[in-house]
Amino acid sequence: MGRPIVRLKDIADKTGFSVNTVSLALRDSPRIPQDTRLMIQQAAEALNYLPNHIAKSLVSRETRTIGLVLTSITNPILTRVAQAIELRLAERGYLTLFATSNGDHQDEKKVIEMFRSRQVDGMLIYPRGHRELDHIRRLRLAGYPVVLLVGDTDAEVDVVSMDARLGGYKAVRHLIERGHSRIGLIDGGQQRGNLEKQDGYIRALADAGIAWDAALHAVPAAHSVMAGYEAMAELMARDNGMTAVLAATDSMALGALRWTQQHGLRVPQDMAIVGFDNIEFAEHAATPISSIDYAVDRVTELAVDRLIALIRADGLPEVEITLIEPELVVRASSGGR
Amino acid sequence: MGRPIVRLKDIADKTGFSVNTVSLALRDSPRIPQDTRLMIQQAAEALNYLPNHIAKSLVSRETRTIGLVLTSITNPILTRVAQAIELRLAERGYLTLFATSNGDHQDEKKVIEMFRSRQVDGMLIYPRGHRELDHIRRLRLAGYPVVLLVGDTDAEVDVVSMDARLGGYKAVRHLIERGHSRIGLIDGGQQRGNLEKQDGYIRALADAGIAWDAALHAVPAAHSVMAGYEAMAELMARDNGMTAVLAATDSMALGALRWTQQHGLRVPQDMAIVGFDNIEFAEHAATPISSIDYAVDRVTELAVDRLIALIRADGLPEVEITLIEPELVVRASSGGR
DNA sequence: GTCCCTTGTATTAGCGCTAACAGCCTCCTA
DNA sequence: TAGGAGGCTGTTAGCGCTAATACAAGGGAC
Structure with missing residues (x-):
């Protein structure tokens, strides 16, 4: 490779000053008179000097x-x-x-x-x-x-x-206010705040006097659209009376939406959907998806x-x-x- | 912060060897006998030694x-x-x-x-x-x-x-084969391969004997879904007889699709759409979108x-x-x- | 003219590491 | 028993930079 590395030493040799003087001049030290500083800085420029950040870090x-x-x-x-x-x-x-x-x-x-x-x-x-x-x-x-x-x-x-817990809580409370009581949860597994989302979901239900029902809970393996689609299919197959669903990510919410489209469900009349993160594609989906914004x-x-x-x-x-x-x-x- | 930094020197002091010997031992040099090596490596472990990559890089x-x-x-x-x-x-x-x-x-x-x-x-x-x-x-x-x-x-x-040029070419040829001749282009501006996409578009048209028509060309400011939506609106307002559109990214293709949905156009019967990159959301859109895969x-x-x-x-x-x-x-x- | 202080510069040391070399054993061979 | 060969380890130098210190020259105050 042999890149041409220009060091302080090279500027020192060219200008006749010592390495230390060059170092100070390039850092605009007041200890070096203006004339000298300028001259050294010009020499550095001419040589295309770039400070070695590695060496600087070591010190x-x-x-x-x-x-x-x-x-x-x-x-x-x-x-x-x-x-x-x-x-x-x-x-x-x-x-x-x-x-x-x-x-x-x-x-x-x-x-x-x-x-x-x-x-x-x-x-x-x-x-x-x-x-x-x-x-x-x-x-x-x-x-x-x-x-x-x-x-x-x-x-x-x-x-x-x-605050994922609060996000989950808000989403579910919103759905409850809209008259839903059979609310599904497409969870995200143990990862990244999803236990909190689940917890918010449970608390909102509890505050409304609604018990947790495992039949309304699906945990897909991934966070993809496909995963949401399959989770939705699974939930629907359970015949659990679900009228709304909360997905732990918008990708999964989009998957759920896609399932409803393909199976003739109207959103939100037959199935309400809320997602998480408020990504661009949620806003512009076939039916724009409600979502907890990530900020x-x-x-x-x-x-x-x-x-x-x-x-x-x-x-x-x-x-x-x-x-x-x-x-x-x-x-x-x-x-x- | 004052983190407790363990150096080779510390291991040397602890084991009684010199810094150099420690360095060699930790790098498994055959010049250091097995026993010494093990002993030094254990000492390093005990002190929770982590090599300083910065110093190593300098050398x-x-x-x-x-x-x-x-x-x-x-x-x-x-x-x-x-x-x-x-x-x-x-x-x-x-x-x-x-x-x-x-x-x-x-x-x-x-x-x-x-x-x-x-x-x-x-x-x-x-x-x-x-x-x-x-x-x-x-x-x-x-x-x-x-x-x-x-x-x-x-x-x-x-x-x-x-090969963005070839991608553009393939997409347009495909649309031509499906019988389209008034094909719009929602471009991506000067950035990132879009000149090539445009060039592929032009060549495919030329090969089929179709001339470039500026009325079919829109250049939105961004690459977002919204940008695609607005570009589609602009193209349609021109009353240019367009029956198909190629978008330089899937995001914009999704925006175009959304416009057709909101204005009662059927896809692909009234308007065919092809995008670029083959992102997950293109596959799972309300109408799955054809796309040039990015690989x-x-x-x-x-x-x-x-x-x-x-x-x-x-x-x-x-x-x-x-x-x-x-x-x-x-x-x-x-x-x- | 001596002393001190300022100003401008060079010298030295050191960051943590590696590489080149030097030195001291021990053991073997002639 | 001298001489050399190896095995093991220490010493030195240097990566490019900064910080501390040293030093030389010039200028003023007394």
Whole structure:
């Protein structure tokens, strides 16, 4: 490869100053007179000098890099989150190292180790599950700035997240207000806030005096449109009197909608549908789908703010859990407009 | 933050060996006898040692990091590409530094400089446009491994990409075969392969003896569903006798479909629709949409292979342009099945 | 003219690691 | 028993940069 690497030394040789003087001049130190500074800066420009960030990091002990750990991105909302985070971090002068855990606990641990080895200044993590946060807690205790992008009040690590429980609650309450009492749940499995969604669902039902009914509960293997379609088929086959359904992601809600279309059900008259995340395709579906909005901007902004606050902090600040109240966007699929 | 950093020195102090011996032992050098090696490795484990990748990079002159430059991710296909790339690079021991250019030329340049400054081993770039590749060509000439993820045969830089021109050609030929001659084009502007798509469109028409008609051409500002919807409205308002439409992305195709639904047009009888990228939501739309498949797996695999080959290469290998022939997936929106 | 202070610069050390080399044993061979 | 060969480990230097310190020259105050 042999790239032509221009170092401070080369500028020093060219201008006749020492490496240290060049370093100071390029950093606009007042200790170097203006004339000298300009001359050195011009020489640097002429040589097309680019500072070696690696060497700088070794000295300064900060890389200005943060690690973003995601599970596999099947859910479109995660990509929006990732992009928004990258953008906000870039604004603050940080680059984003990116890795996916594939929803596997061992992989998640390995990825975090890699990031540590590369001396990232902090990490934003979508953990695989809520039950296994010990390794992340240890990270925090070791003084590593970490913010989880999903979590609960008992995480013992900083969290900035959409309040999925409240989202589930709001969605179901909305359906109950529209007169539904047999409300299905297409769940998302153990991953990423779905236990909270399920919990919100259960509480809203309970508050209305409606008991949990396993016959109304489906847990597909994936989060895809197809998974939603099949879950809907399964629920309908059970002949459970269902008149409304809540899906843990909009993709699955779209799958459910598709099933109703193909089987001659009218939405919302025969079947009301509510999804999660409020992705673009939910709004523009054949029947626009009501959805719990993810508030990507607020979540990512607060998460990045918090992470940078942790990086700048001295000691080990108190854990802060920020759950953002999500809005329900009512559309035709649940009788809106 | 003051994290407790364990260095080789700490292991050396604990075991009584020198730093160098420790370093060799941890790298399983045959020059260190087995017993010593084991003992040192255990000590390292006990201290929870993690090698400092930054320091290693400074010496080895490789960071095992590659930079991925994307335009803004509104197009869902880009996120799939990004994820697939991250995965393949991870398999080969590389981490992915991630940055978006926002479709701005200056930002693109700045991002590339940042990556250089951070000594990435190579870059994968979705350039903003095809007309401004000079800075990337210079990168290549300076010996930097670069692969473009979109491009044309005259790029003078390595390219691995879907053959968008051929995709456009195939889509239009398909529509012509189904009897259409007034075929609209909802274009994607100058960005990311859309000039090629347009060119394919024009050639297919020309081959069938049909002239280009500006009245059938719309160029929305974005790639969103809404943009497709509005472009469709604009095309229909022109009263141009259009019976089929090709959209440069599936998102826009979905917008076009939505317009037809709201205005009582039957698809495909009154209006055939074909999109690009074959995203999940195209397949499961109210009327499943025909689409040119992106072949994410092949593109990303070949791109990563090529990049790593360039990284390992000695000199400056010949430019290699790989355009992958895309398949047309015919669905109901253009009369399939 | 001495002293001190400022100004501008060079020198040195060190970040954590690797690579090249040097040195000291022990053991074998002639 | 001298001499060499190997095995094992330590020493030194250097990656490109920054920070601390040293130092030389010039200018003022007394």
